[in-house]
Amino acid sequence: MNDRLLSILCFALLLFACTTGASKELTASERGSLSTLLVNLSSAVDSYFSTLPAAPTENDADILAKATSPDPSLLAPAFNDYQLKTQYQGHYAVLLLCSKDGSVAYMEDAGCSARLDRQVTQAAPCEFTLKVSPNCQVEGGDPQ
Numbered sequence: 001m002n003d004r005l006l007s008i009l010c011f012a013l014l015l016f017a018c019t020t021g022a023s024k025e026l027t028a029s030e031r032g033s034l035s036t037l038l039v040n041l042s043s044a045v046d047s048y049f050s051t052l053p054a055a056p057t058e059n060d061a062d063i064l065a066k067a068t069s070p071d072p073s074l075l076a077p078a079f080n081d082y083q084l085k086t087q088y089q090g091h092y093a094v095l096l097l098c099s100k101d102g103s104v105a106y107m108e109d110a111g112c113s114a115r116l117d118r119q120v121t122q123a124a125p126c127e128f129t130l131k132v133s134p135n136c137q138v139e140g141g142d143p144q
Helices: 002-020 028-050 060-067 077-081
Strands: 082-089 092-099 105-110 131-133 137-139
Touching (some): 028 077, 028 082, 028 092, 028 105, 060 082, 077 082
Antiparallel strands (some): 131 137
16 A cells, blocks of 8 residues: 555656646746846847848757857856747847747847847747837837
C-alpha cells in the first residue's frame, strides 16, 4: 500500500513539474528589464534589416546573430529562458518575446520606435500583432 501511494505521489509531482515549466507570469521587475533589453535588440535588428535588399531567408537565431554581430551583448543571457521571433515588415523589424515553449506572448516591439510597443498582460498566443507602415507608424501597439 505504501509503495503504491509513493508511486502515485511521485507521478503527481513529475506531472506537476512538467506542466508548470512551460510558461510563467512575469514580475514587474522582469518585465522592466526584458522590455529595455528587447527595445535595444529590436533596434539592432531594425538596423540590420535596413541594409537588406529583400526579406531575410534565415531562421530567427541566424538573423539575431547577424544583427548583433557588432555588439553581441545585445543578445543578452536574459533571453535564454524565452523564445525570440523576428518579422520583416518592409525593411522594419518587429520582435516578439514569448515563453520558452512558444505558447504565450509576453511583449512585442517594432525596432524603429523608441519605446516598447506592446506589453502582453493577459494570456495571448505567441503571434505577431503589430503592423508597421512607412515612416514607422506602428499599429496595434499599446496606447501611449
